[in-house]
Amino acid sequence: MDASHFLVSLLNGLSVGLLLFLLASGLTLIFSLMGVLNFAHASFYMLGAYVGATVAAGAGFWVALVVAPLVVGLAGAAFERWVLRRVHAQGHVAELLVTFGLAYVVVEAVQLVWGRQPLAFEPPPAVAGPLFTLVQAPAGLTLAWGAAPEACRGEAALVCTQFPALRAFAMVLALVLLAVLALALRATRLGLVIRAALTHPQMAQALGHDVPRVFMLVFGAGTALAALAGVVGGAMRVTEPSMAQAVGPVVFALIVIGGLGSLAGAFVASLLLGVLDSFAVASDRSLADLAAALHWTPAPETAALALWSVKLSQVAAILPYLLLVLVLVLRPRGLFGTREG
Amino acid sequence: MTGHRIRAALVWGAYALALAGAPWLFDSSLALTLLSQIGIAIVACLAFNLLLGQGGMLSFGHAVYSGLGAYAAIHTLRWMAAGTLALPVSLVPLVGGLGGLAGAATLGWLTTRTAGTPFAMITLGLGELVAALALMFPTVFGGEGGLSADRVIGEPVWGISFGPAWQVYALIAVYCFVCTAAMYGFTRTPLGRMLNAVRDNPLRAEFVGYSARRVRYRAFLVSGFFMGVAGGLAALHFEIVSAEVLGSLRSGAYLLFTVLGGSGYFAGPMIGAVLMVLSGVLLSALTRAWLLYLGLAFIAVVMIAPGGLAGALAGLMRAAAAGGLRRLWAGLATLVLLAVAALAGLAAMVEMLYQRQLDAASGPALNFAGLSLNAESADAWVGAALLLATAAALFALARRRFAPQWAQELAR
Numbered sequence: 001m002d003a004s005h006f007l008v009s010l011l012n013g014l015s016v017g018l019l020l021f022l023l024a025s026g027l028t029l030i031f032s033l034m035g036v037l038n039f040a041h042a043s044f045y046m047l048g049a050y051v052g053a054t055v056a057a058g059a060g061f062w063v064a065l066v067v068a069p070l071v072v073g074l075a076g077a078a079f080e081r082w083v084l085r086r087v088h089a090q091g092h093v094a095e096l097l098v099t100f101g102l103a104y105v106v107v108e109a110v111q112l113v114w115g116r117q118p119l120a121f122e123p124p125p126a127v128a129g130p131l132f133t134l135v136q137a138p139a140g141l142t143l144a145w146g147a148a149p150e151a152c153r154g155e156a157a158l159v160c161t162q163f164p165a166l167r168a169f170a171m172v173l174a175l176v177l178l179a180v181l182a183l184a185l186r187a188t189r190l191g192l193v194i195r196a197a198l199t200h201p202q203m204a205q206a207l208g209h210d211v212p213r214v215f216m217l218v219f220g221a222g223t224a225l226a227a228l229a230g231v232v233g234g235a236m237r238v239t240e241p242s243m244a245q246a247v248g249p250v251v252f253a254l255i256v257i258g259g260l261g262s263l264a265g266a267f268v269a270s271l272l273l274g275v276l277d278s279f280a281v282a283s284d285r286s287l288a289d290l291a292a293a294l295h296w297t298p299a300p301e302t303a304a305l306a307l308w309s310v311k312l313s314q315v316a317a318i319l320p321y322l323l324l325v326l327v328l329v330l331r332p333r334g335l336f337g338t339r340e341g
Numbered sequence: 342m343t344g345h346r347i348r349a350a351l352v353w354g355a356y357a358l359a360l361a362g363a364p365w366l367f368d369s370s371l372a373l374t375l376l377s378q379i380g381i382a383i384v385a386c387l388a389f390n391l392l393l394g395q396g397g398m399l400s401f402g403h404a405v406y407s408g409l410g411a412y413a414a415i416h417t418l419r420w421m422a423a424g425t426l427a428l429p430v431s432l433v434p435l436v437g438g439l440g441g442l443a444g445a446a447t448l449g450w451l452t453t454r455t456a457g458t459p460f461a462m463i464t465l466g467l468g469e470l471v472a473a474l475a476l477m478f479p480t481v482f483g484g485e486g487g488l489s490a491d492r493v494i495g496e497p498v499w500g501i502s503f504g505p506a507w508q509v510y511a512l513i514a515v516y517c518f519v520c521t522a523a524m525y526g527f528t529r530t531p532l533g534r535m536l537n538a539v540r541d542n543p544l545r546a547e548f549v550g551y552s553a554r555r556v557r558y559r560a561f562l563v564s565g566f567f568m569g570v571a572g573g574l575a576a577l578h579f580e581i582v583s584a585e586v587l588g589s590l591r592s593g594a595y596l597l598f599t600v601l602g603g604s605g606y607f608a609g610p611m612i613g614a615v616l617m618v619l620s621g622v623l624l625s626a627l628t629r630a631w632l633l634y635l636g637l638a639f640i641a642v643v644m645i646a647p648g649g650l651a652g653a654l655a656g657l658m659r660a661a662a663a664g665g666l667r668r669l670w671a672g673l674a675t676l677v678l679l680a681v682a683a684l685a686g687l688a689a690m691v692e693m694l695y696q697r698q699l700d701a702a703s704g705p706a707l708n709f710a711g712l713s714l715n716a717e718s719a720d721a722w723v724g725a726a727l728l729l730a731t732a733a734a735l736f737a738l739a740r741r742r743f744a745p746q747w748a749q750e751l752a753r
Contacts, residue, residue: 031458035458037458037461037501083640083644086644087644089645090647092457092458093399094643094647096399096461097399097596097600097639097643098459098640098643098644100593100596100597100639101597101636101637101639101640102636102640103635103636104593104597104632104633104635104636104639105633105636107632108630108632108633108636109633111698112633112691112695112698113694113698114698115698165429217450225385242376249466249469249589250463252462252465252466253462253465253466253469254457255462256462256463256466260458260459262463279744309534310477315477316475317473318469318470318473318477320437320466321466321467321469321470321473322470324452324463324466324467324470325467325470326349328451328454328455328463329451330453332454
């Protein structure tokens with residue numbers, strides 16, 4: 001892998017990681033504040049993408065970026081108010097079960113409204129093309145803004161690698177949100193009330209704060225974050241009925257790896273998974289290659305050889321879960337977790 | 342014999358009679374395959390509920406153990422057919438149980454290090470891992486197409502070849518009865534009781550000197566074994582196993598129907614298992630929106646009747662025993678009627694939406710419960726919406742009046 005590919009793979013991985021973090025942050029926020037594991041979180045992500053695509057078709061991508069999270073956040077708050085709050089007294093398992101049922105309902109409802117086919121969701125021209133192109137010449141690495149320079153087409157000695165503008169935008173958006181979130185939780189009065197409602201709900205209630213309303217707000221905000229990730233992710237990847245199923249388990253694995261309830265852990269684990277995935281997908285190495293590099297040839301038994309010759313790109317999809325197992329064996333509380341599960 | 346011994350003998354006798362008599366009552370070949378699937382599902386849902394109901398452990402990846410059991414059984418059948426292994430076919434489900442046990446012994450060691458919500462998430466992750474791995478090694482797992490085998494091997498023993506479907510059903514029924522009894526017995530063992538203690542208060546259980554983790558792990562092994570038996574029975578019944586038996590959809594179905602049936606009651610998962618097979622085969626043939634209805638029904642049960650159907654039935658029986666049904670039946674009938682009316686309104690709208698979105702090519706007309714509706718006409722939409730709104734509002738009102746009455750009857 002040459003330097004330009006390496007850099008762009010790294011950036012791609014970071015952008016996927018930051019998108020995952022947008023999702024994980026909403027989930028972690030809800031979990032750490034309310035103790036509720038929102039099983040339908042990825043469904044809100046999907047809903048965000050679909051609502052976003054519809055709004056974008058009428059009013060443009062930038063409007064969708066604001067409207068879709070608002071709409072989905074309201075739906076999330078309504079769900080908390082009318083459904084989740086009623087089972088709160090039955091404990092966390094009942095709350096989890098209700099969100100589990102919601103996941104079914106949302107996926108089916110989305111197909112009901114938008115159909116079973118993938119939706120066309122194109123990013124706007126401003127972020128559609130490549131942001132820059134890395135040109136690897138024998139003389140060294142140069143950077144050209146915008147689309148690929150003329151030289152790339154003619155000369156075989158040049159290796160040109162592009163980085164899409166939408167991914168750069170997703171990175172900036174996620175970082176800005178992270179900063180806003182951290183600031184809002186730490187420095188504002190609302191953040192103070194939220195943190196108080198988390199640790200001492202009765203005391204906060206006794207001091208005159210409406211704790212149930214705080215929970216509704218938090219749940220709405222968490223689902224809005226998921227929807228925001230959905231709008232960006234839907235434009236970046238595909239908008240289709242199975243998109244929730246594709247990302248949901250990964251986000252769960254991710255927040256266990258990072259340590260349940262830890263925003264910093266979720267951040268590190270998101271970036272780690274994003275980068276790991278990006279490099280694994282681009283690699284066609286296998287265990288057999290590793291063995292060959294160590295001057296050792298495995299015995300040619302069929303079953304074992306099947307395991308040996310699986311390419312890294314083929315296992316990319318299970319890397320999050322392998323990492324999950326590894327973390328569980330070495331450190332059950334997760335990378336940044338503070339307590340045992 | 343004391344009173345409750347007689348009652349227990351009656352209940353188990355009735356259960357055995359139901360298993361044995363069902364094929365005579367419903368004797369079509371579709372009914373026989375449904376009954377076989379129900380028997381398999383009963384074993385699986387009970388095994389799943391050993392963790393959820395008895396141990397408070399919510400697993401999102403439990404299809405893995407029944408799936409591994411199914412693969413162990415299908416490979417055994419293939420070896421038996423190839424002559425490398427000699428084993429009576431009737432013992433193949435036990436091999437499946439060992440497969441499930443082996444899977445539970447390795448993966449359970451990881452998952453039972455945690456409890457509560459982290460346990461749920463980790464089982465989900467491991468389930469995804471195994472399902473993805475299975476697709477990665479098609480030589481072992483057969484990939485999407487799956488592995489098939491023939492259950493008729495060698496000479497018939499006592500005239501039983503397991504060729505005809507009823508012979509397989511008989512085997513499934515015997516296994517189902519024995520497994521049910523064994524799992525019920527398990528809840529009465531010291532380990533089963535400790536599992537309840539660990540569910541209710543792990544700290545106190547630890548203080549008395551039991552390792553909560555070890556209790557959970559052992560329960561996980563027991564559950565994994567019975568899941569494997571269910572998988573082995575399924576392999577015998579279908580004679581084919583594909584990678585989807587390990588997947589999250591299957592795991593979700595076990596969870597969904599166990600809770601619908603009632604995870605707090607021993608018989609709850611059995612009711613759930615019957616629903617699971619009937620809705621998977623009959624409801625899905627009736628409407629394309631069946632998963633939507635299922636999800637809504639699930640949410641409604643968790644919200645309104647946390648004890649599931651078994652809980653609602655138990656409540657009714659208690660009320661009946663106290664003679665309260667005379668006072669309750671009017672209110673109950675009103676509630677049921679209103680619920681059915683509201684559901685009819687909702688279902689009509691859902692079906693019309695489906696007609697427009699997914700089946701537009703065949704025109705706007707559809708047949709709904711004997712009525713012919715037009716998905717394009719405003720009348721149908723307004724009518725359905727009005728029905729839904731009024732019935733739902735009346736239901737909420739009636740329920741508000743009924744709930745205290747119901748609680749009063751139960752408290753008698």
